[in-house]
Amino acid sequence: MAVPTRVMPAADDRSDGAEASKPAPGLYLVATPIGNARDITLRALDILRAADIIACEDTRVTRTLLTLYGISATVIACHDHNEDTVADRIVTEVRAGNIVALVSDAGMPLVSDPGHRVVRAAIDAGVPVTTVPGPSAPLAALALAGLPNDRFLFGGFLPNKQHARREAITALAAVPATLVFFESPHRLVEALADLAALLGARPAAVARELTKRFEEVRRGPLDVLAQHYGDSGPPKGEIVLVIAPPGPQAGPTEDDIDMALREALAATGVREAAAEVAARFGRPRREVYARALALKRQPE
Structure with missing residues (x-):
């Protein structure tokens, strides 16, 4: 039997631009900027200002953002090593009538970041959970890539080791959708080389430093991109790879x-x-x- 999810009361839902009333107690999944600090939403600021506790991946990163907007709140770390303990505390806080905001270092929480166990615990406990959507690096890169976007698959980070990485790419080779991955600068050349070897010269885009001063989107076939970054060396910044779906091809000989x-x-x-x-x-x-x-x- 399916258990209904408790929905936040609509006390803070204002479409006329007027100042919102105090949000209801609950767990709020709040998106934060992926680069440009001005991309934070007005509603996100409302929730963060009202929050009794802000759970975050890295307290230093989050405190920098909060200081920029004059927000003072109790900040606690929530990462892979303490998530179960933090989940119990968050459920207790919400049951006590408090507002808890969960943020990641950048973008939407839970997208290749900790938080899943917190949300699962809150749902299982029957406490209200909602999202305050906003910036998202995979969606920003997908929009900028100039590739089909009616169907896409987000694959997170490809594995570090080549054998595991090639297995992961092989498993997705026939998926009829645009593929989106995160990648680190020092692994980019190896990842592109494996992608080109297994997927052929598919159109692709390397998006880095999105919304920041040195934003760059380089587009081209996978093999050409692999050659470019092999010659120029690893780029700096956060990277999203976007790869076109398989196209109609003549059968192989x-x-x-x-x-x-x-x-x-x-x-x-x-x-x-x-x-x-x-x-x-x-x-x-x-x-x-x-x-x-x-x-x-x-x-x-």
């Missing part, structure tokens, strides 16, 4: 499959190589596995 298998077999085992190539070309895995075995048995 047997030579295409053999070439791809030989390249994959040089770096990994038969099973992994077959899985990569089958996903890349949309061919049955059993068929590609059989061909990979045949190639592996051929004399050098």
Whole structure:
């Protein structure tokens, strides 16, 4: 049996621009700027000013934002190592009639950031939970990329290790949607190289430092982008990768499959190589596995 979610009372809902009344007690998931501090919403400021407690990923980052807007509140850390304990405290605070705001360092809370266990605990406890939406790096990058945006998949951060990263890319290769990932500057070149090797020369965009002074969106095929950043070196700043969905293509020839298998077999085992190539070309895995075995048995 589904349990209904408690909804915040509408006491602070004003569409006429007038000053809002004090918000109702509850847990508020508040979006914060991804770069430009002026992107914070008026409602977010209302909630943060009214909050009895602000739970955040990094107290130093959040206090900088709060100081900028003259907000003083009790700030507590909420990260991967203490989330369960913080979740219990937040539920207790809301039940006591307090307002708790949950923020991340930038953008919407819970998007590749801690907070899921807090929200789950609040829902399970039956306390009110709502969101104060605002800036979001994946959506900003998707809008700027110039790629199809009617259907997209956000994949968070790709794995650090190449083998795991290639497995993750292979699993998403045939998804009929634009792909969106976060990436760190020092791993960008390796990630783009793996993406180009497994997805081909799909149109893509590298968006960095969004809403900041040195915002840049570089667009082009994956292999060209990999070459550019390989030559220029790792860029600075926060990065979002946006990659076009697979387009209609002529079916691969047997030579295409053999070439791809030989390249994959040089770096990994038969099973992994077959899985990569089958996903890349949309061919049955059993068929590609059989061909990979045949190639592996051929004399050098």
